[in-house]
Amino acid sequence: MEDSIFIHELRGKTIENIHHASVCVVDEMKKVIFSKGNMTLPVFYRSSMKPIQAILPFSIGIEQKYSLTPEEMALTFASQRGEYYHQERLESLMGKLEINEGQLICPPAYPANEKPKEDCIRRGGQKRRLFHTCSGKHLAFIATAREKNWSTVGYHLLEHPLQQEIKKVVAQFADMNEHQLIVEVDGCGVPVYAMPLKNLAISYLEFVSPTIGNNQLQQVLGSIKTVASMHCEYVSSFGYLSTTLLEDKNIFAKAGAEGVVCLALKAEKLGLAFKIFSGTELILPSLIAKVLEELDYQNKETIEKLYQLHKNPVYNSKNTQAGTIQVKL
Structure with a gap:
């Protein structure tokens, strides 16, 4: 790909893998100030869309009506990993919202993280819809549909009023017309949208440099950012990319599957979007x-934490240095 970022994984001095990536950075005027790679190829949000999908649930006041905790609200836009603290809050969230687990259309799964998964299997536990990494979002979708007097059946379908409302919000945040959005089905069964990388970056810029909506919307965005920052371990899990980024109070971010990340820098008022086209997440x-x-x-500690997430140099199982990762901008 012309002008792509090349990420080389070397074993010793020999290139073993090559990944192509693109990145786009926009300033508060929505002007591209840094870019590499293909800026026209559509990129799917995947789970990076979750904070935008959460705007409607946050807007209708389910937090107040059902006495939800900030941790429970964080789960509504999380890619939770099934740790015990996730499971406990998900059970509480489902109970408070008076939703039956069978109403969720996301498929049954084991907890995503290895330890809770092994524990679940060891004690004879079964896969559950509540363990699915997107279950909190689905609980919020059902509650929102009910509060809006829409049917909770088929809440995941594009033609459902809930998904039509979300589509409008996505287009507005991405500075696009609805007909320009490419829509397909995400891994958990709900609509997911694709667009040029610049528009992904613009959509996250809205969280830190708003140009649309009224004071109520700004309060909602503030609530989402606060919950994400204060309870970042519920958005993903310690040692994972989203949580590591959110530990920096100046960053609002959400990673998605297949090598996608969107983030915003609050003080700098910048929106950033990344895509690795091999789909790998390890080198993000x-x-x-x-x-x-x-x-x-300026926060060098955050940069160092990111490098440590996927250690570079790379060591093998005998703790001997085996290779390096080289990012060529």
């Missing part, structure tokens, strides 16, 4: 760290 931290260095980002 190194790519983000390299771009933050290029932008002269």
Whole structure:
């Protein structure tokens, strides 16, 4: 791909894998100030869309009506990993919202993280819809449909009023017309949208440099950012990319599957979007760290944490250095 970022994984001095990536950074005027790679190829949000999908549930006041905790609200836009603290809050969220687990259309799954998954299997536990990494979002969707007097049946279908409302919000945040959005089905069964990388970056810019909506919308966005920052371990899990980024109070971010991340820098008023086209997620931290260095980002601790997420140099199972990762901007 012309002008792509090349990420080389070396075993010793020999290139073993090559990944192509693109990145786009926009300023508060929605002007591209840094870009590499293909800026026209459509990129799916995947789970990076969850904070935007959460705007409607946050807007209708389910937090107040059902006395939801900030941790429970964080789960409404999380890619939770099935840790015990996730499971406990998900059970509480489902109970408070008076939703039956069978209403969720996301498929049954084991907890995503290895330890709770092994424990579940060891004690004879079964896969559950509540363990699915997107279950909190689905609980919020059902509650929102009910509060809006829409049918909760088929809440995941594009023609459902809930998904039509979300589509409008996505287009508005991405600075696009609805007919320009490419729509397909995400891994958990709900609509997911694709667009050029610049528009993904613009949509996250809205969280830190708003140009649309009224005071109520700004309060909602503030609530989402606060919950994500204060309870980042519920958005994903310690040691994972989204949580590591959110530990920096100046960053609002959400990672998605297949090598996608969207984030915003609050003080700098910048929106950023990343895509690795091989779909790998392991080397995303190194790519983000390299771009933050290029932008002269001041929080060096965050950059170092990102490099440590996927250690570079790379060590083998005998703890011997086996290779390195090189990001070539």
